[in-house]
Amino acid sequence: xxxxxxxxxxxPARSRQYEMSARKVADKLGILLEDVPGFGCCGFPLxxxxxxxxTLLAAWNLxxxxxxGLPVMTxxxxxxxxxxxxxxxxxxxxxxxxxxxxxxxxxxxxFRGTTEVKHILRVIxxxxxxxxxxxxxxxxxxxxxxxxxxxxxYLKPSELYDKFDDPENPRxxxxxxxxxxxxxxxxxxxxxxxxxxxxxxxxxxxxxLTKDKLDAVKASGAEAMTLVCPxxxxxxxxxxxxxxxxxxxxxxxxxxxxxxxxxxxxxVSSKDLGMNLNSVKTKELIARFSAEDEDDxxxxxxxxxxxxPGPPLQPLIK
Amino acid sequence: MEEKREPVDLAxxxxxxxxxxxxxxxxxxxSRCFACGTCSASCxxxxxxxxxxPRRIIRQVLLGLKEEVLKSGFVWLCSACYSxxxxxxxxxxxTDIMTALKNMAASSNCVPxxxxxxxxxxxxxxxxxxxxxxxxxxxxxxxxxxLPEEIDEIAQLLSVP
Numbered sequence: 001x002x003x004x005x006x007x008x009x010x011x012p013a014r015s016r017q018y019e020m021s022a023r024k025v026a027d028k029l030g031i032l033l034e035d036v037p038g039f040g041c042c043g044f045p046l047x048x049x050x051x052x053x054x055t056l057l058a059a060w061n062l063x064x065x066x067x068x069g070l071p072v073m074t075x076x077x078x079x080x081x082x083x084x085x086x087x088x089x090x091x092x093x094x095x096x097x098x099x100x101x102x103x104x105x106x107x108x109x110x111f112r113g114t115t116e117v118k119h120i121l122r123v124i125x126x127x128x129x130x131x132x133x134x135x136x137x138x139x140x141x142x143x144x145x146x147x148x149x150x151x152x153x154y155l156k157p158s159e160l161y162d163k164f165d166d167p168e169n170p171r172x173x174x175x176x177x178x179x180x181x182x183x184x185x186x187x188x189x190x191x192x193x194x195x196x197x198x199x200x201x202x203x204x205x206x207x208x209l210t211k212d213k214l215d216a217v218k219a220s221g222a223e224a225m226t227l228v229c230p231x232x233x234x235x236x237x238x239x240x241x242x243x244x245x246x247x248x249x250x251x252x253x254x255x256x257x258x259x260x261x262x263x264x265x266x267x268v269s270s271k272d273l274g275m276n277l278n279s280v281k282t283k284e285l286i287a288r289f290s291a292e293d294e295d296d297x298x299x300x301x302x303x304x305x306x307x308x309p310g311p312p313l314q315p316l317i318k
Numbered sequence: 319m320e321e322k323r324e325p326v327d328l329a330x331x332x333x334x335x336x337x338x339x340x341x342x343x344x345x346x347x348x349s350r351c352f353a354c355g356t357c358s359a360s361c362x363x364x365x366x367x368x369x370x371x372p373r374r375i376i377r378q379v380l381l382g383l384k385e386e387v388l389k390s391g392f393v394w395l396c397s398a399c400y401s402x403x404x405x406x407x408x409x410x411x412x413t414d415i416m417t418a419l420k421n422m423a424a425s426s427n428c429v430p431x432x433x434x435x436x437x438x439x440x441x442x443x444x445x446x447x448x449x450x451x452x453x454x455x456x457x458x459x460x461x462x463x464x465l466p467e468e469i470d471e472i473a474q475l476l477s478v479p
Binding site for chain 2 (some may be wrong): 051057152200
């Protein structure tokens with residue numbers, strides 16, 4: 001099983017723990033990944049202002065995967081939905097495809113419609129299956145109560161994803177949580193959006209949405225949250241502290257990428273899973289499942305550059 | 319909660335507006351809406367901020383209230399979560415319609431600055447966040463392959479209108 005790995009914008013620059021853990025887990029499960037240096041933005045951020053350029057950008061990326069003869073594996077749910085949606089449109093709309101191919105020809109590329117797009121967790125759940133996960137587990141995360149956040153574009157629009165999971169009653173992430181020995185926790189508002197997409201237009205509404213779910217997760221007795229998209233991660237992990245300050249609430253809720261928890265259960269060191277890059281401290285919690293020492297956290301902190309220009313898409317609120 | 323009700327002044331209507339929306343990608347089924355409110359009841363944004371009301375926006379489009387829809391900024395509150403679209407009993411592609419309305423609002427310069435800033439970044443560097451030498455050092459240290467700092471072909475593709 002081999003895929004072209006599509007990283008998108010946010011993950012390689014600002015959420016390396018997802019990329020690190022995803023590569024480790026793929027390796028443990030025997031999924032081969034090829035890097036494609038020309039992959040850029042998936043086009044999602046342009047969707048609301050310029051649909052033609054959105055399609056063009058997606059077509060560029062898809063044409064590179066086609067040249068390699070590989071299906072695309074995404075880590076980010078927004079990349080997943082945008083590339084899948086544009087791939088579908090380009091395959092079915094002859095006029096659109098011709099128009100886009102005229103533009104692609106300027107850089108010597110062509111969209112032929114020979115690839116497909118899948119989110120990494122869909123590949124793991126659907127194509128590999130739960131049994132393969134269980135077989136790879138070395139340290140079951142016994143007793144760890146985990147709330148799964150599915151997010152929106154991992155599941156929807158469901159018609160584009162062949163309804164691999166039910167958007168009204170999603171189960172795939174809970175099943176993976178159970179497969180690595182942890183305990184899935186049900187909570188109110190499981191299906192609710194993280195609010196990340198509104199951050200750019202209305203910060204108060206966006207953070208209000210995030211807070212609403214953090215309250216529900218906390219009330220459920222979950223010790224940790226797990227998710228599969230860097231936008232959701234910005235909201236629940238990176239912005240958790242500022243939400244606590246803004247709404248005078250308290251969570252202290254570690255937020256893990258699903259691949260980080262899977263890697264932990266598969267015996268990968270927390271350093272290799274980038275646990276020190278998580279905003280809410282994870283040390284105490286993961287100490288229950290690994291014997292190693294975590295001094296790297298302090299070292300890494302010193303290296304973080306402070307003067308980096310702020311991201312317009314998801315300002316990390318101080 | 320009680321919503322303020324006012325008569326609609328049809329003198330301000332642009333009756334071509336609904337047709338324009340119906341011709342966009344996903345907009346074809348808009349006239350099927352029978353105002354049941356499943357969209358508004360399913361909307362997570364509306365739970366937090368009741369200024370956003372998808373049922374109302376669809377109705378405004380059908381009544382031709384173009385200025386109100388495009389200039390109010392309400393469409394930018396849609397998080398594109400697809401909850402409404404997945405549940406609409408009439409098969410109205412509400413999320414796609416909100417995207418089409420955002421496109422129209424953007425054409426009339428009613429667009430949040432942050433959205434435009436992102437577009438400029440992507441045109442220039444092929445990504446929202448460019449990878450620089452510093453990032454690549456950190457990537458290599460973490461055992462990740464370095465990535466190109468610029469993607470010229472994307473800049474070339476996006477520079478043509």
